[in-house]
Amino acid sequence: MQVCVLGAGIVGLATAYELHQRGMQVTVIDQAQPGAGASGGNGAQLSYSYVQPLANAGLWHQLPELLLSPRSPLKMRPQWDVHQWRWGLEFLRACNRRTAERSTQHLLALAARSRHGFEAMLQAEQLDCNFSNTGKLVLYSTPAGLAAAQQQMELQRGWGSEQEAVSPQRCVEIEPALQHYQRHIAGAIYTPSECAADCLAVCQGLQRLLAARGVRFVLGTRVEGFVRHARRIAAVQTSAGPIEAQQFVLALGSASHQAAKTLGFRLPIYPLKGYSITLDTTEAPGAAPRVNVTDAARKVVFARIGRRLRVAGMAELVGHNDHIPPARIQSLCESTRALFPGCSDFSELRPWTGMRPATPTGVPLVGRHPHAPENLLLNTGHGALGFTLAFGTAAQVAALVAPAA
Incomplete structure (x- = not known):
């Protein structure tokens, strides 16, 4: 069977890999190079x-500060865009305990499946991507924040998640690079099993090995429309001409909404703009973290990828705008210096921005859509969890295309 995957980010490439493993003939189309969109400079944490x-009941009391403070990690710039307002209202409706718990349970199950698929691929293919499994600390600056996190931890424990609440002293024992910041920590949630990797290296490695095995890549090519016969797609119209297939997979990230609109149906996906910097680490022992760290108050994540430290954060609802304001990069630098003052000389920051494709509930859209063409499958809307969930949703899509395999 011929399958055309639209999108060469980590989600599209994982889908291509799973489809090829099941004997499909695969074509991958993207207007850029593999991993050049939201995958390339992401937070690197798995x-x-x-x-x-993001949509949870606790967001309501934080909303005024998050939206109005100039230093807020969450920013919304209202636009004359019906889609933005509709998505925002759907997001606020999802900010309740019942929806958040249902979404969390779904995402944990999907993440477990994704972990199995990703690690099986790494073992089979031996990709060089600076993979590490050193665990993660999520830091809280107030007792109230820690108490709320412990409630979430207990909820997730019932669904198989193994985590523990730890003291500031224990945080430093786990990650000595936090010694300078210990007095600012009320406590943390520690997950020993969490991992990190260079997502861009994974994307590039997957593209190389798949191309060597016969997967066709049509890169630097825009998707301009679709050729339809009745309720099916016959071909995708691109800047390089029409490309035919029997099945199509929509994995275009935040651009999936516009592609769906072209096909006559709506996807509740809106870009959450995020930022990152990538620093070369110093050789001094205990200066740069080796454990993944998330600062819950600042909404900033730190992940070690080889001799580099990836620092990422923020979520802006500002449409498709790839401008990088210096203030945002400065904020990431300040956060890094606060937690890990000796981790780098900060001479090269490698600033990056990406549009993370978010659904209101945080749950990705996978499978068929009642108003979409019959031979179109969705694999999009992963938000900030694209790297984490990619191989889980890819396996779901591949099973729908080749259920007997």
Whole structure:
């Protein structure tokens, strides 16, 4: 069977890999190079046990500060865009305990499946991607924040997540690079099993090995429309001409909404703009972290990828805008210096921004859509968990295409 995957980010490439493993003839189309979008400079953490969606009941009391403070990690710039307002209202409706718990349970199960698939691929293919499994600390600056996190931890424990609450002193024992910051820590949630890797290296490695095995890549090519016969797609119209297939997979990240609109149906996906810097680490012992760290108050994540430290954070609802304000990069630098003052000389920051494709509930859209063409499958809307969930949703899609395999 011929399958065309639209999108060469980590989700599209994982889908291509799973489809090829099941004997499909695969074509991958993207307007850029593999991993050049939201995958390339992401937070690098593989958060299999920490998947709480952005939409949760606790967001309501934080909302005024998050939206109005100039230093807020969450920013919304209202636009004359019906889609933005509709998505925002759907997001607020999802900010309740019942929806958040249902989404968390779904995401944990999906993350467990994704972990199995990703680690099986790494073992089989031996990709060089600076993979590590040193665990993760999520830091809280107030007792109230820690107490709320412990409630979430107990909820997730019932679904198989293994985590523990730890003291500031224990945080430093786990990650000595936090010694300078210990007095600012009320406590943390520690997950020993969490991992990290260079997502861009994974994307590039997957593209190389799949191309060598016969997967066709049509890169630097825009998707301009679709050729339809009745309720099916016959071909995708691209800047390089039409490309035919029997099945199509929509994995275009935040651009999936516009592609769906072209096909006559709506996807509740909106870009959450995030930022990152990547620092070369110093050789001094205990200066740069080796354990993944998330600062819950600042909404900033730190992940070690080889001799580099990836620092990422923020979520802005500002549409498709790839401008990088210096203030945002400065904020990431300040956060890094606060937690790990000696980790780097900060001479090269490698600033990056990406549009993370978010659904209101945080749960990705996978499978068929009642108003979409019959031979179109969705694999999009992963938000900030694209790297974490990619191989789980890819396996779901591949099973729908080749259920007997």
